[in-house]
Amino acid sequence: DQQVKQNSPSLSVQEGRISILNCDYTNSMFDYFLWYKKYPAEGPTFLISISSIKDKNEDGRFTVFLNKSAKHLSLHIVPSQPGDSAVYFCAASGYSGGGADGLTFGKGTHLIIQP
Amino acid sequence: DGGITQSPKYLFRKEGQNVTLSCEQNLNHDAMYWYRQDPGQGLRLIYYSQIVNDFQKGDIAEGYSVSREKKESFPLTVTSAQKNPTAFYLCASSIKGITIGQPQHFGDGTRLSIL
Numbered sequence: 001d002q003q004v005k006q007n008s009p010s011l012s013v014q015e016g017r018i019s020i021l022n023c024d025y026t027n028s029m030f031d032y033f034l035w036y037k038k039y040p041a042e043g044p045t046f047l048i049s050i051s052s053i054k055d056k057n058e059d060g061r062f063t064v065f066l067n068k069s070a071k072h073l074s075l076h077i078v079p080s081q082p083g084d085s086a087v088y089f090c091a092a093s094g095y096s097g098g099g100a101d102g103l104t105f106g107k108g109t110h111l112i113i114q115p
Numbered sequence: 116d117g118g119i120t121q122s123p124k125y126l127f128r129k130e131g132q133n134v135t136l137s138c139e140q141n142l143n144h145d146a147m148y149w150y151r152q153d154p155g156q157g158l159r160l161i162y163y164s165q166i167v168n169d170f171q172k173g174d175i176a177e178g179y180s181v182s183r184e185k186k187e188s189f190p191l192t193v194t195s196a197q198k199n200p201t202a203f204y205l206c207a208s209s210i211k212g213i214t215i216g217q218p219q220h221f222g223d224g225t226r227l228s229i230l
Contacts, residue, residue, distance in 0.1 A: 006157075009155070034219075036221075041124075041203075041224065041226070042224065043119075043205050043207075043222050043223045044158070044221050045221070046218040046219070046220065049218055089157060091158075102160035102163045102173055103148075103158070103160070103219060104160075105150075105157035105158040105159070107155065107157045108157055
């Protein structure tokens with residue numbers, strides 16, 4: 001049973017436009033959420049995170065939105081650039097329980113930026 | 116440069132053999148993790164360790180073993196009991212588990228294949 005779901009395996013966006021990647025979760029104990037970017041044959045690179053006490057976190061071109069009632073978060077990339085083409089993973093953790101219990105990942109969304 | 120080093124990048128194993136994947140970090144992180152990634156799948160947690168000489172099973176620990184004798188090292192052994200070992204293995208570390216602003220950092224992975 002998937003606790004973190006990324007329902008779009010791929011997404012194609014024109015360069016300069018906004019990319020919106022979505023993620024849904026089912027576990028109410030999750031209270032810390034992260035987005036990672038991954039290129040083939042490399043490890044994931046941390047992009048941005050958000051805790052459940054906030055509904056928005058911004059870092060440059062990247063903004064993450066959290067809707068706790070809907071158990072939904074999204075990553076916005078504005079403007080999209082060719083180097084943004086990669087697989088994006090949503091991940092979640094119940095950190096406030098004191099745990100370093102590892103992250104639960106979605107299956108990823110392959111973002112393709114078209115020139 | 117501080118980081119996480121996984122070696123080797125590619126590893127081949129014959130049926131029935133055990134094989135050990137190396138993971139070393141010089142970030143002075145307390146917690147370390149092993150994940151497995153299969154094609155089209157997210158990362159799944161195999162084992163994690165919050166402190167030296169202590170480790171816990173993750174979601175898919177069967178057929179794997181680990182040790183944590185030193186803070187900077189967390190080797191993973193894929194035993195012959197692991198029925199489907201072909202995968203991309205990722206090691207990660209973080210400061211005192213998962214806290215806000217202290218995400219997990221990943222190595223570049225080891226791809227294990229069965230001959």
